[in-house]
Amino acid sequence: MRKFWHELASPPHFYRLAGRLSPWFGWVAAVLIVGSGWAGLFWAPPDYQQGDAFRIIYVHVPSAWMSLFVYVVMATAAAIGLIWRIKLAHAVAASCAPLGASFTFLALATGSIWGKPMWGTWWEWDARLTSELILLFLYAGYMALRGSIDDTARADRASAVLALVGVVNVPIIHYSVIWWSSLHQGPTVTKLDAPSIAVSMLVPLLTMSFGFMCYFAAVLLARVRGEVLERERNARWVRQYSGLS
């Protein structure tokens, strides 16, 4: 077990492993996302109140879930990097940020597109929407902080602290619709009693979410490879592996 973690944390090993795994995740993600997209648009029945506008949830909800999930991955990687001084963990955290930011942007934008016809407004400063916007700022701040520090080791440490501090926002986003009266509706799928969504509507949502998860894995691994190559540009394995020397 110890050996497994040790190997995983070694850049050349991870670089090779990520290169092998990424396409697999990518293809699974492509099949799932295209299939679920088709099912969400044409196979699932329209909602009794929202009609076809409800189909937007198939891109909105997975994006919103991923925006939180990616942040947790980023903060965990940052904590591991801080505590165990593993450079690879910092590379993973750094690679998470732009992906998490894009999921957050999608959640906000598609939610807005849904909100205009349904709620009657593009944007409201309610607890859920505001805390999700703060998440976008956290990702942006994380990336800006990294960009402003030239020394990689210092950038790693400073941005990891920011990632850790920001993790407090994750439960706030999740519980915002329960703690405060908000315009945004409460949770459907994760509430403790049975989900209040028809099965034919739920299935594409779950497969789409799984597809987003695989997509994240594929793109994250690809990003980490680029990040590792740049960080390790002076290491011997890079010269050997790249076949450039």
Place this chain on the structure above:
Amino acid sequence: MGATIFWFIMMLGDILSMGDYTAYVWSAYGLTLLVLVGNILLARRRHSAARLDLGRRLQAREGER
């Protein structure tokens, strides 16, 4: 021929129609696709940029020798 194309476009419009919300639904899906594909391209560019930079460095080092 013209009638067939016309009929085909009508059918397509029928299939893609989302009632009153066609523009909203398709713009949400389109935006999502755009961002997902964009992320892949950015990740690829990052990797190839790192490789390119590496190649230049190694060449420079060869030159010194």
Place this chain on the structure above:
Amino acid sequence: MTPRRQRMILVGLVLLGVGLAAGFALRAFQENLLYFYSPSEVAAGSAPAGRAFRVGGMVADGSVERAPGSLEVRFVLTDFAHTVPVRYTGVLPDLFREGQGTIARGRLSADGDFIAEEVLAKHDENYMPPEVAQSLVSPPARSE
């Protein structure tokens, strides 16, 4: 104590500190984070007078009256304990209907009516196909 252990504790303390700070801050701002008042709170007089605020409740059944030839509409918001009569002129969201959770932003007039500048429909967390919703309202007639 190893340095690693120290760092672990430090990370734990940072998380704990930020969590506590956020908890206290949110508790302090609870009032400001309240997105809307219920009709009961309005009836009890705890809603701000003289400035705009939001009222949220259900549109009472049979209360929607539209003035013919204009966008003016009157309806009653209820939380099944108290009610607030609302007047509004403008376009209503697609989800607006009787029995729907709705939020109106505006101010109370002297005669007790709530003059809304904006009306938003609040969606609940239930999703179902039209046939299912239909069967919930009227159970399908039994064939003898």
